[in-house]
Amino acid sequence: MYDLLIIGGGVNGCAIARDAAGRGLSVRLVEQNDLASGTSSASTKLIHGGLRYLELYExxxxxxxxxxxxxxxxxxxxxxxxxxxxxxxxxxxxxxxMLRVGLFLYDHLARRKRLEGSHMVSLKGNELGAPLRDAYSVGFTYADCWVDDSRLVVLNALDAKERGATISVGERLIDARRENGHWTAALDNGVRVEARVLVNAAGPWVSQVIDGALHLRSRKHVRLVKGSHLVTRRLYEGDHAYILQNPDGRIVFAIPYEQDFTLVGTTDVAFDGAPGQVDISASETDYLIAAINHFLRRPLNRDDIVWSYSGLRPLYDDGSLNASVVTRDYAFDLDAPEGAPPALSIFGGKITTSRRLAEHALDDLAAFLPPHGGAWTERGVFPGGDVAFDEFLAHLSAEKPFLGHALARRLARAYGTRAERFLKHARSMEDLGRDFGCGLTEAEVRYLVENEWARKAEDVLWRRSKLGLHLGEGQQAALRTFMAA
Structure with missing residues (x-):
């Protein structure tokens, strides 16, 4: 009997599993595909306050x-x-x-210790303005954060597992019923799971799970909005990003990506179909290209696009007519008839607020759970993050000089101090086994399979890393053959 059964291995489900396991609760999480295989790996890769949300009075x-x-x-x-x-x-x-007021609020709505504040700047004669057309002479700078979104999801799951949670990937919930004061759930592999509390964190599938497997009804509804991104050849030099205003009131980001590329996004398109795999449309591509070409000197054309990805945002339906103004806040629906085990369904949310969402969810469920510890994640460190990045990179480069700077940096970024778990005994690249390209070795792949739930080459190439952008077709085929074996 588990205390919590969590449906969905996106950032919200994994954050709840981590928090609950750290409080001493028994947890099982089931994910029908791969961790972060839906919305959580299709974001704009930002940890941010959401400057535009100030216009919506959020x-x-x-x-x-x-x-x-x-x-x-x-x-x-x-x-x-x-x-x-x-x-x-x-x-x-x-x-x-208006921009000054918005940025002032952005600087002061919460305590800021690690990031610089906003400034008005001249865009003439410096690298900030060099890529822009002559029409843009002044602007503003401010700071937010970049995140490797799918790796953050995996780190939540890894921390949860190491605190006692069971993370089951490739298992789908078929049916769940209230029986004898608890939930009895049937999975597609024939396994039955009993739990005191069920958490529906299925993202785009949240309403399907409510109506289908859980046999419940909810007054809340999910609003699916498709967001698409382009990855292009690098459009400009420098490590800064651009936030570009469009005449329709929306904004488009241009962000340095994977050293050699630029990430452009995102769109907001209402989606009325069934949740699942989605792709960018021709009109979305045109929209993003037009937004970039309105600002940058060097025109972007379709030949510059090397990849695109799309995802469905499972937003809470607040009744807004325009998809771009639907709230990005989260909402809970707690179904808890007297004397019956509860089910908590989660609508909306952002990667940035996933930790707080998890804390909020467990606070709401506390009365239905056995005695357990209190909130702890505000002070918790994710696996591999127990040392300053620059300090660890210097240590890794000194200890393993055979890696070279580029590979040492990639491994330090992906794993932090956990990289030492598969590098520990290596004295040369040969000690790490076959190199599939870009320093992706057998040792790293085995670590991902044994510790991070990677089952297919695509899990490694596009979620545990973004090496799918760098490896050739032959290298990717070799990895598929190796992992299939």
């Missing part, structure tokens, strides 16, 4: 997100790091005074 959400930004930066310095944003001033859109 002050509580922005405050919470800004506070979480500081906590997460300290807890996972290997997969989260500061990123400078440049906001060019566009005549005829938001006036200068």
């Amino acid at each position: 002050f509580r959400l922005v405050h919470e997100a800004l506070a979480e930004r500081e906590l997460l930066l300290a807890a996972a310095p290997h997969v989260i790091w500061p990123l400078k944003f440049v906001l060019p001033y566009e005549k005829g859109l938001r006036p200068v005074w």
Whole structure:
């Protein structure tokens, strides 16, 4: 008998599993595909307060997100790091005074210790303005954070497992019923699981789980919104990102990505179909290209696009007509008839607020659970994040000089101090086994299979890493053959 059965291996489900296991509760999480295989790996890769949300008067959400930004930066310095944003001033859109007020609020809605504040800057004669057309002479800078989104999900799951949780990947919930004061759930592999509390963190599938497997009804509904991104050849030099205002009121980001590329996104398109795999449309591609070409000197065309990805955001349906203004806040639906085991369904949420969402969920469920410890994740560190990144990179480079700077940096970014678990006894690259390309060795792949639930080459290439952008077709085929064996 588990205390909690969690459905869904995205960032919300894994964050709840981590928090609950750290409180001493028994936890089982089931994910039908791979960890972070849905919305959580299809984000814009930002830990941010959401500057645009201030226009929607979402002050509580922005405050919470800004506070979480500081906590997460300290807890996972290997997969989260500061990123400078440049906001060019566009005549005829938001006036200068409005931008100043918005950025002032962004600087002060929550305590800020690790990130610099906003500034008005000249865009002439420096690298910040060099990629922009001559029409843009002034702008603003501010700081948010970059995150390797799918790795953050895996780190939540890994921390949960090491605190006693059972993480089951490739298992789908078929049916769950209330029996004898607890939930009895049937999985597609024939396994039956009993739990005191059931948490539905299925993301885009949350309503399907409520209506189908759980046989419940909810007054709350999910609103699916498709967000698409382009990955292009690098569009400009420098480590800064751009936040670009569009005439429709939305914004588009251009962000340095994987050293050689630029990430462009995102769109907001209402989606009425069944949740599942989605792809970017021609109109979304045109929209993103037009947004970039409105600002940058060097035109972006389709030949520059090397990859695209899309995801479905499972937003809480607050009745908004426009998909771009639907709230990014989260909402809970607690079904707890007197004397019956409860089910908590989660709508919406952001990667940035996933830790706080988990804490909030467990606080709401405390009365239905055995005595357990209190909230702890505000001070917790994620696996591998127990040392400053620059300090660990210097240590790793000195201890393993055969890696070279580029590979040492990639491994330090992906695993932090956990990289030592598969590098510990190596004195040369040959000691790590076959190299599939870009320093992806047998030792690293085995570590991912044995410790991070990787089952297929795609899990390694696109979620545990983004090496799918760098490895050729032959190298990827070799990895598929190796992992299939």
